[in-house]
């Protein structure tokens with residue numbers, strides 16, 4: 001599919017979701033469906049799908065140690081090992097993994113290749129913007145997610161207040177403007193523009209690449225609109241979310257349709273998550289190029305499913321066909 005069609009399909013799908021929620025929860029009054037039933041279904045799909053994908057990965061055979069080695073392997077005592085880039089024990093793996101998951105270290109060191117001087121020279125350069133935008137998006141998503149705990153816990157936990165006061169530090173608007181709201185929207189927009197502007201990235205982009213970006217932009221935009229412009233009844237939202245936690249199917253009236261659009265997009269995100277590229281969240285931990293210690297020189301790793309294979313050696317072969325071979329002048333070892 002060409003890039004323009006991919007964008008149209010993905011954007012169309014997200015807009016369709018918005019319309020479904022607006023009509024369903026607004027005009028048709030199906031608040032119970034959009035406020036309670038779909039959220040439960042989405043959580044079930046998320047959990048079941050997530051566990052299924054992890055179990056499938058865990059069942060894949062990994063007979064040998066295949067970690068990516070980006071530095072000196074543990075060797076003779078006087079040769080300095082690069083413990084993070086070529087870990088040989090569990091602690092090293094833990095350190096390397098933590099830097100990867102928390103700071104996207106491999107992406108930080110990623111380079112981009114460019115043809116310069118009229119396509120004569122291939123030049124490698126650093127590509128820190130992708131790293132910065134990726135990191136900014138993931139961290140702000142986490143902060144926004146954690147801040148939402150105020151809707152799901154009574155009393156509101158102290159760390160949520162702390163996050164809110166840091167995040168709303170500038171106190172520009174009423175309610176206080178959250179810096180993370182601007183960063184998450186900015187980062188997602190950059191990630192989209194990058195996909196469209198860079199020809200080599202555009203060429204490999206599919207609807208499955210644009211859909212999560214538009215979906216996340218939809219979630220964040222509806223959230224921002226709810227907080228700063230078209231206010232919804234937050235105490236009613238809290239009643240609903242506390243009700244979801246206690247499995248009571250009660251949906252307060254008059255919350256506002258924008259909230260149901262927000263929630264429906266979030267439900268879609270959760271249900272879609274395990275079956276999409278977003279599963280890299282679980283996959284990073286299951287990757288044998290990252291989660292294994294490189295102790296190939298210290299320990300002999302035997303393929304666990306090696307079994308006695310019936311072989312036919314050359315000696316046996318010659319024994320069987322010697323006469324035939326001699327008759328055709330094929331040289332033999334034993335005359």
Ligand code: HEM
Nearest residue numbers: 144147148151178181219220223224226227237241263266
């Ligand atoms: C992946 C999950 C979610 C994301 C990324 C998300 C994102 C956002 C964002 C960016 C905002 C703008 C204000 C802020 O940053 O707090 C927001 C507001 C809001 N969200 Fe979400 N949201 C999510 C899940 C939910 C869920 C599950 C609910 C309800 C049960 C919800 C209800 C609300 C409400 C009521 C507001 C307005 C808050 C206010 O007026 O202060 N969100 N959301």
